[in-house]
Amino acid sequence: MKKICFCNLVALVLCMPIIRKTKSVKALLTSFEHSDNAISVKALIKQLHQKMNKTTVYRILERLEEDGIIHSFMDKDGLKWYARCSNCSPGHHTDSHPHFQCSDCGKIECLTFEVKIPSLPNHKIQSTNFLLIGECAECSL
Numbered sequence: 836m837k838k839i840c841f842c843n844l845v846a847l848v849l850c851m852p853i854i855r856k857t858k859s860v861k862a863l864l865t866s867f868e869h870s871d872n873a874i875s876v877k878a879l880i881k882q883l884h885q886k887m888n889k890t891t892v893y894r895i896l897e898r899l900e901e902d903g904i905i906h907s908f909m910d911k912d913g914l915k916w917y918a919r920c921s922n923c924s925p926g927h928h929t930d931s932h933p934h935f936q937c938s939d940c941g942k943i944e945c946l947t948f949e950v951k952i953p954s955l956p957n958h959k960i961q962s963t964n965f966l967l968i969g970e971c972a973e974c975s976l
């Protein structure tokens with residue numbers, strides 16, 4: 836469930852009229868193709884600085900998130916990260932899974948179990964941020 840085929844992702848994106856098939860969008864999606872884990876905005880900007888500026892990276896990320904392709908969350912330092920979605924649709928994200936951040940190497944994984952969020956009387960929940968911090972499989976060896 837964690838891994839979705841990137842071919843499907845590209846096909847999905849190319850079918851969507853909302854997303855213009857710009858070079859920048861493709862370059863950004865390629866970054867996600869090469870990573871099974873989440874990517875921080877900081878890392879994306881660094882990775883893509885020769886192809887596009889910071890503002891473009893932010894704009895595309897925002898659009899891909901609105902379209903249900905990727906989701907965002909904060910890491911332990913309050914930095915924004917993005918990861919691929921598996922079953923989301925435009926305007927509707929169903930990612931209520933927690934994320935795991937390795938305190939050693941810093942990488943973040945999407946966890947495949949869902950967290951049931953209780954409904955709070957008189958409160959409207961807009962977003963959740965559930966981050967587990969520890970040592971990843973490689974670092975805890």
Ligand SMILES: [Zn+2]
Binds near residue numbers: 904921923930
């Ligand atoms: Zn999503």
Ligand SMILES: [Zn+2]
Binds near residue numbers: 937938940970973974
């Ligand atoms: Zn690690």
Ligand SMILES: [Zn+2]
Binds near residue numbers: 906932934
């Ligand atoms: Zn995730």
